[in-house]
Amino acid sequence: MDQRLLRETIQDTWRTDALASLSEFVSIPALSPAFDAWWASNGHLHAAVEHLRRWLVSRQLPGAVVDVVKLPGRTPLLLLEIPASGATTEDTVVLYGHLDKQPPAGEWSPGLDPWTPVVKDGRLYGRGAGDDGYAGYAASTALEALHRAGGKHARTVVLLETCEESGSPDLAAYLGHLRDRIGRVGLVVCLDVAGGDYERLWLATSLRGIAFLDLTVRVLDSGVHSGHSSGLVASSFRVVRQLLDRLEDSRTGEMLLPELSVVIPEDRLAEVRLAVAEGGLRPELPITEGVRTATDDPVELVLNNTWRTTLSVTGASGLPSLEDAGNVLRPFTGLKLSFRLPPTIDAEVALEAITRALTTDVPYGAKVEIGRPAGASGWNAPKLAPWLATTLDKVSVEVFGEPWRALGLGGTIPFLGLFAETYPDAQFVVTGPRGPGNNAHVPDEWLHLEQTERVTEAVARILHAHAGE
Structure with missing residues (x-):
């Protein structure tokens, strides 16, 4: 694989077409059903799905099939299927993201608005930019770059749901409905978490x-x-x-x-100690002056x-x-x-x-x-397979210039437990470009654009390694 071409393709796509389309996505007030009881008639979730559907179709990935799946009474789901390219494994890869959003959640800073995209200081501001609108673009861009650079990937399914911010109540029904179509899953890549900084690749290894x-x-x-x-x-x-x-x-x-x-x-204790020793995992909280944390x-x-x-x-x-x-x-x-x-x-x-x-x-x-x-229930990641551990070590240093690190997350993402139950033999890469101060769920949400490019490249190279493992 031409790694230089891979990187150039990803950077060029993100700085032009992907950024422009993601900015348009920000303008769609696609509130999750928990925040919009009339979501079906308001049509914003469907508009978000249609926007991403058009994007995926326009990329003209070889053999791609793009479908909007709708079960009665449930939120829509967008599915992209791409046949394997040069892979020796018969397993399927699932790339996950979601298109529903949180509400504005208060007043935004002057010059910013939840539904008006603003690019400033290397960030894209707007509701849904970082949580989780980038995911569909990162997944398709990684696959497109692999094809251009002569890389490989297993059969891949990109799955974008529209009720994650409501606890993913419809996802189990869709995974059951699509079980045969998705097939045997060997790798799940979830693009919907935050890391400890913007300097390295972070993997979430547990969720409460x-x-x-x-x-x-x-x-x-x-x-x-x-x-x-x-x-x-x-x-x-x-x-x-x-x-x-x-x-x-x-x-x-x-x-x-x-x-x-x-x-x-x-192993989780060791992860925490290593990350803390390197200065990571420092929470940014608006602690009142004079108040101490629970422990020093x-x-x-x-x-x-x-x-x-x-x-x-x-x-x-x-x-x-x-x-x-x-x-x-x-x-x-x-x-x-x-x-x-x-x-x-x-x-x-x-x-x-x-x-x-x-x-x-x-x-x-x-x-x-x-x-x-x-x-x-929460989720605890399975032990890394040797091929994945080796790949993460190599990719993190070559793409980010720093070794990758793992962290547990204090929040709850129900779909990860569901994926672990549905695909018990799969490896998990749970990552994303969000980090400290990204403001997901609160005013002034933003996406770190350079980190998004690096995470997209890392995902592409992980897919390439998985195809030949």
Whole structure:
């Protein structure tokens, strides 16, 4: 393969056609169904799919088949199939991305707007540029560059869904529907994560799961003057505090239920220590002046965020605003509880344990209601095959000038667990050009254009290596 031509093709495509088309994609307000109940009639998701469909068709990849797949009542899915070129393996490669977007999420900086693309200082600003509009362009550009440079690739399926930001509720149905068409998968390349910096290739090797529920504790049928009732009936808030103390040590944040803890694998510990030692994995958070982090140990901070269960109270009911609060013993307190779970914990088992702890032998016989329980298990990457480990070592140094590094992610991406279950023998490359400060999900989202070129080249070379492994 002509590696110089490969790089030149990728750079030229990204700096011209791909950037122009991705900029147009930014202008489509393709909100995920969780944020647009009328998505089917509004048509923005379909417009995003059609925009990428036209792009893929226009690239004229040899033997390519581009289809929009629509199951009744579900969001559309865009599929690109390309036959193998010079490969010795009969496995299929799946390249994944998504086309749905988060809402604007507040005011953007002057001169910026969620639906108006702006290129400035090597970045493309706009909603969906980095999460995850670039993915379809990176996948097709990598394949196109391979063909021009004389490279190889196995049979490849590019799969772009439109409900990832809503938790991918339709993806399982599509993977089942397309099982025979996709075939036996040997490699999954996911383009939808962020790394620790913009200087090297980063691979995500684990993701936390999630469990959440509404907890409501009721002690009265209606509010009562606190002077008449306090001391006679326990406050609902005090009962809530006692119940939460069954789950978490409030001094340390440590979980008290054995179902919420795991032994952290040694290889993941080694990854964290190496990345931290090199100065990576430093979170950028708007911490209030004078506030300390949970620990001063940077390794423990990363492990807290990737391999330990954490509890966050993300909402409340039954509590009036400070301005409106009177001298009343409130009838109930409701809290939204969100648990981030270690990658290897079964979310259903965790939910059962949490529910049991909150509803058994409740103090004072208070009435406990559990509402809207749900969860999704995390993901832990399989051990790298020798060919992939060797390829990553070579490609990272030659493309980025730095060795690649791995990291766990504190968030939850349900489709990765689904892919791991559906394709148990596949290798996984979970990567992307996003990094610190990219603002996915919040105002001023942007995509680092030079890093996107490098990640695209890395993906192309990984596909080439896989074809001959």
